Amino acid sequence: LQNVSCFFYHFYFLKRSEDDELGMALALSLVENTNPQSAQRSDEISAPPLGSESRSRGKEPENKAKDRAMMNVEESLKTQEKVSRSKKRRQRRKGVVQQIVGLPGSPSAAAPVLLWIRRDLRLCDNPALIGCLELGAPVIPVFIWSPEEEEGPGPTVAVGGACKFWLHQALSCFCASLEYIGSHLIFLNATGKANELRASLHVLKDLIMETGARTVLANSLYEPWLKERDDEVLSALQTEGVECRMFPSYCLREPYSVSTRGVGLRGIGSVSHFMSCCRQNPGAAVGVPLDPPASLPTPSSWPQGVPLDTLGLARMPRRKDGSVIDWAANIRTSWDFSEDGAHSRLEAFLHDGVYRYEKESGRADAPNTSCLSPYLHFGQLSPRWLLWDAKGACCRPPKFQRKLAWRDLAYWQLTLFPDLPWESLRPPYKALRWSSDGGRLKAWQRGKTGFPLVDAAMRQLWLTGWMNNYMRHVVASFLIAYLHLPWQEGYRWFQDTLLDADVAIDAMMWQNGGMCGLDHWNFVMHPVDSAMTCDPCGTFVRKWCPELTDLPDELIHKPWTCPASMLRRAGVLIGQTYPERIVTDLEEQRSQSLRDVALVRRQFPQFVDKRSGCDLVPLPPRLVSEALGGTREDVSGDFLLPVITRMEFKHQQDDPDADSASNPYNAVLKGYRSRKRDETIAFLNERDFMTSVMFEGTQRKERLEKDQCRLEGLPPPPPSASRGRARRTPHAKDQFSIVPGGAVTSLK
Numbered sequence: 001l002q003n004v005s006c007f008f009y010h011f012y013f014l015k016r017s018e019d020d021e022l023g024m025a026l027a028l029s030l031v032e033n034t035n036p037q038s039a040q041r042s043d044e045i046s047a048p049p050l051g052s053e054s055r056s057r058g059k060e061p062e063n064k065a066k067d068r069a070m071m072n073v074e075e076s077l078k079t080q081e082k083v084s085r086s087k088k089r090r091q092r093r094k095g096v097v098q099q100i101v102g103l104p105g106s107p108s109a110a111a112p113v114l115l116w117i118r119r120d121l122r123l124c125d126n127p128a129l130i131g132c133l134e135l136g137a138p139v140i141p142v143f144i145w146s147p148e149e150e151e152g153p154g155p156t157v158a159v160g161g162a163c164k165f166w167l168h169q170a171l172s173c174f175c176a177s178l179e180y181i182g183s184h185l186i187f188l189n190a191t192g193k194a195n196e197l198r199a200s201l202h203v204l205k206d207l208i209m210e211t212g213a214r215t216v217l218a219n220s221l222y223e224p225w226l227k228e229r230d231d232e233v234l235s236a237l238q239t240e241g242v243e244c245r246m247f248p249s250y251c252l253r254e255p256y257s258v259s260t261r262g263v264g265l266r267g268i269g270s271v272s273h274f275m276s277c278c279r280q281n282p283g284a285a286v287g288v289p290l291d292p293p294a295s296l297p298t299p300s301s302w303p304q305g306v307p308l309d310t311l312g313l314a315r316m317p318r319r320k321d322g323s324v325i326d327w328a329a330n331i332r333t334s335w336d337f338s339e340d341g342a343h344s345r346l347e348a349f350l351h352d353g354v355y356r357y358e359k360e361s362g363r364a365d366a367p368n369t370s371c372l373s374p375y376l377h378f379g380q381l382s383p384r385w386l387l388w389d390a391k392g393a394c395c396r397p398p399k400f401q402r403k404l405a406w407r408d409l410a411y412w413q414l415t416l417f418p419d420l421p422w423e424s425l426r427p428p429y430k431a432l433r434w435s436s437d438g439g440r441l442k443a444w445q446r447g448k449t450g451f452p453l454v455d456a457a458m459r460q461l462w463l464t465g466w467m468n469n470y471m472r473h474v475v476a477s478f479l480i481a482y483l484h485l486p487w488q489e490g491y492r493w494f495q496d497t498l499l500d501a502d503v504a505i506d507a508m509m510w511q512n513g514g515m516c517g518l519d520h521w522n523f524v525m526h527p528v529d530s531a532m533t534c535d536p537c538g539t540f541v542r543k544w545c546p547e548l549t550d551l552p553d554e555l556i557h558k559p560w561t562c563p564a565s566m567l568r569r570a571g572v573l574i575g576q577t578y579p580e581r582i583v584t585d586l587e588e589q590r591s592q593s594l595r596d597v598a599l600v601r602r603q604f605p606q607f608v609d610k611r612s613g614c615d616l617v618p619l620p621p622r623l624v625s626e627a628l629g630g631t632r633e634d635v636s637g638d639f640l641l642p643v644i645t646r647m648e649f650k651h652q653q654d655d656p657d658a659d660s661a662s663n664p665y666n667a668v669l670k671g672y673r674s675r676k677r678d679e680t681i682a683f684l685n686e687r688d689f690m691t692s693v694m695f696e697g698t699q700r701k702e703r704l705e706k707d708q709c710r711l712e713g714l715p716p717p718p719p720s721a722s723r724g725r726a727r728r729t730p731h732a733k734d735q736f737s738i739v740p741g742g743a744v745t746s747l748k
């Protein structure tokens, strides 16, 4: 017993320090904060001293109880302290603590500073804004709309319809915030102004001429084409004697500073590899969030801008009879587009939802995720603010903090592979046989596939501009693995309809889902079975597909299996009130998808590693040069790297014509938290019902106890028996991976 408790004691502290690392990896340098301005603020959160837990780990077993009690007290003190500190920061944001950061707002005739506003529509934690204040000159905030520059060199759909709508609303809110502190936001339109000059440069030069400004400040953007534009603008202005400065704030880690040095390239594309790179090469300090200014110095006269409406961001189409098609009506009522809206959502989430997030973020029928992505995308909330507030939350949510690393990973990948939004990273997959069935694509886009879970999610996207992460995986898997439509179609549709459409994240995720990204998903979501995780009672489907409301919970995700009498009673007419399924043989579609992959891997053997069976990806020169120790500047793109490759593809290579059912590594996810757990329960149900009930009971009790401890800031109780790590694919050693007596019906 002593050994067991010793193991759990060690496990607990090791786990705790691992969880800390997740958040700390990117913010590793928080502890050595170098920002002089923020260093003066005594009431900011100070990161827990590194190593305090590892010290506890080394103690003798007899001291453990004492230590643990001490740790509990320390923990709860730390937590209280953090909560009160992030509360103070929130108060400052609301102006409860009236701290004057800026100069008094009297107009000044001195040469003004141009604050070039882009995707940083916020007062809180805005380094460029604070940079302007520190110069002590009048500030002219300006937003330049230049869609051609945003779009970049390929079909990126960088600012789709939904995003434009959000941008319009967010700009209007930000303008109001600036006016509240005595300033103003100038809108300028650069559409069609690019001749031989960059459009933004052209507009900025005119503005500099008009206002006499000698300084331009902005927060950096990292899309390669925008970075290139910014570099050009900066160097052109600097040659004319205008001082320009860019501040990093869009990511926690500047993507161009991430290095694989000391970590290598193995596992590249995964978030763990990325975090190891950040840990190994910490880079500049993340610093603490900056307070919002109480006022901004204003110029003696404001330059002439254009009204926001003339930028054409929220223009609604008209019917032939002249009436307006207000496609955004639902979006307007579903969101608060202001910076305050972002903070209220964050507070509500950290106060309430974050506990459910850590366990149940996959649920579509409950708002268990933060829904902060559009605010992060448009910079109404800085990732640094989010990180610090999350670290201040009672349960210090590790999974949630890790999501910010995903976000940075996406930007890093985009800087390495600027073609990410339109070109498959794995060369053979460019030759994959995709379907060109426009009817199926339209059915998917409009939520008329005949699969309720997919349809509900796609309708939610169309009506509200948003969908949770789990559902994005479900609909992406359906498009790719079951409809065989190219991932680029899904990417472009998402870019046009998502309010948080983000070229870097969207492209990375669609590449991974489309089997050609650096870290392609080792799972495929089944359009029916995945409902076990995300919508077990059909609540989500009932909300977005109301025509199915009266079907019973067990069959709502597969109405085609309902007896005719049941359909009649529920008022469902398949093919009339609800669409027929656009594919009926899911197994065959999956098998075809596997065969197609096996075919291209056979056609391009030079891109398959003979030893490991992994796909090979040509490396960009920057990575190669790093891998070679940063000494080679002249490297070309001839280096091939074996990357993470689905087990089922490797296996299919040996038997290219086999069907998916006979592939032991079949990646289709059964749904629910762990397939292994389902299978164990099904097995026990068959053998010994009593044991099965007790097994479930014990697990539930453990879960409740753990949640309770977490809520109270206590260490988790030791589990009653050690549990293995859930695996996604069955393994020869899995005792219950093949359920005796047949398959588990996952919707039971």
Ligand SMILES: Cc1cc2nc3c(=O)[nH]c(=O)nc-3n(C[C@H](O)[C@H](O)[C@H](O)COP(=O)(O)OP(=O)(O)OC[C@H]3O[C@@H](n4cnc5c(N)ncnc54)[C@H](O)[C@@H]3O)c2cc1C
Residues within 6 Å of the ligand: 361, 369, 370, 371, 372, 373, 374, 376, 377, 403, 404, 406, 407, 408, 410, 467, 468, 469, 470, 472, 473, 476, 494, 498, 500, 501, 502, 503, 505, 506, 507, 509, 510, 513
């Ligand atoms: C096919 C597909 C396309 C996607 N396209 C986008 C997109 O265009 N824009 C976008 O912001 N997210 C995208 N995601 C990632 C993720 O689905 C969303 O970030 C998330 O659903 C946003 O909801 P949330 O704010 O409640 O997320 P939370 O789970 O609360 O996460 C908090 C924040 O972390 C970041 N984040 C979360 N998941 C990821 C991820 N997998 N990769 C990178 N950052 C992440 C987001 O900024 C998010 O707001 C996509 C995912 C898939 C599977």
